[in-house]
Amino acid sequence: MNDPAFARTRENGTEFSSIAGSGKLLRSALGPMLFKAKDSKMTSRLVGVMGQLKNMDTVSARGLRNVAEGLNNPLAASVLEGFDFNARATYSSILNASATVDEVTGKISIxxxxxxxxxxxxxxxxxxxxxAGFLRIDFATGSFELMQSPEQVFPISNDVVSTSLTPSSAPTLAxxxxxxxxIEFFQEINGVQYMLNNGAYNVLHLLKVS
Incomplete structure (x- = not known):
C-alpha cells in the first residue's frame, strides 16, 4: 500500500474510484427517468465517459483528477452531450425530429x-x-436536483406532432x-394505456449540458 514502486497503481485506483462514484451519482440523480430507459452496459459506458471528463482536469495532481474539475474544461460539454442511456434505442434511431433547449427554463421544443x-x-x-428533465448536479459536493415536465402522450398516427416540454420549474441548486x-411507448387496449414491459425502444437522451 505504501511501496513507491506502486505509486502509479494507487493513483490510478483512486481516480477510478472517483469516476465510478461520479457515474453512480449521475445515475442516482436521473433515477426517476433512468429506470425507464437503460441498457445492461449503461453503467460501464457511463464510467467511460466520466473517465474522459476526469482526464480533462488540468489542475489537480495525478491521482486526484476528478469529474468536477474536468467539467470546467470548455470541451467537457461535448463529451456528455448526445449520451444515450439506452444504447438499444438512441434518440436519432427512434425519432427523426430536431429538438432545441431553453437553458434557462429547461423547456425542450420539438x-x-x-x-x-x-x-x-x-x-x-x-x-x-x-x-423533459432539467438536472442540476454538483459532482464536488454530491448534491443534485431534478425537475421534470408533465408527461405528454400522443397516438402513433399520421397527425403531425409539435410540442414543448417545460419542467415545473428550474432547479435552484448550483x-x-x-x-x-x-421517450416511452405504450399500448392502448379498451381506452387504457399499458406500458410495454421490455422498454427496449424507450429513449433517455442527454440533449444539452449548460
Missing amino acids: GDFNPTRQLRGADGATHFSLQ GTGMHVIL
Whole structure:
C-alpha cells in the first residue's frame, strides 16, 4: 500500500474510484427517468465517459483528477452531450425530429414530425410519451436536483406532432445543468394505456449540458 514502486497503481485506483462514484451519482440523480430507459452496459459506458471528463482536469495532481474539475474544461460539454442511456434505442434511431433547449427554463421544443413516418416504435405500441428533465448536479459536493415536465402522450398516427416540454420549474441548486428527454411507448387496449414491459425502444437522451 505504501511501496513507491506502486505509486502509479494507487493513483490510478483512486481516480477510478472517483469516476465510478461520479457515474453512480449521475445515475442516482436521473433515477426517476433512468429506470425507464437503460441498457445492461449503461453503467460501464457511463464510467467511460466520466473517465474522459476526469482526464480533462488540468489542475489537480495525478491521482486526484476528478469529474468536477474536468467539467470546467470548455470541451467537457461535448463529451456528455448526445449520451444515450439506452444504447438499444438512441434518440436519432427512434425519432427523426430536431429538438432545441431553453437553458434557462429547461423547456425542450420539438419541431413538427409525423409519428407514423418519423418515429420507430416498439411492436404493438399505439401511443408514445415525451418528457423533459432539467438536472442540476454538483459532482464536488454530491448534491443534485431534478425537475421534470408533465408527461405528454400522443397516438402513433399520421397527425403531425409539435410540442414543448417545460419542467415545473428550474432547479435552484448550483452546479452543472443537464437537459434530457425521455421517450416511452405504450399500448392502448379498451381506452387504457399499458406500458410495454421490455422498454427496449424507450429513449433517455442527454440533449444539452449548460
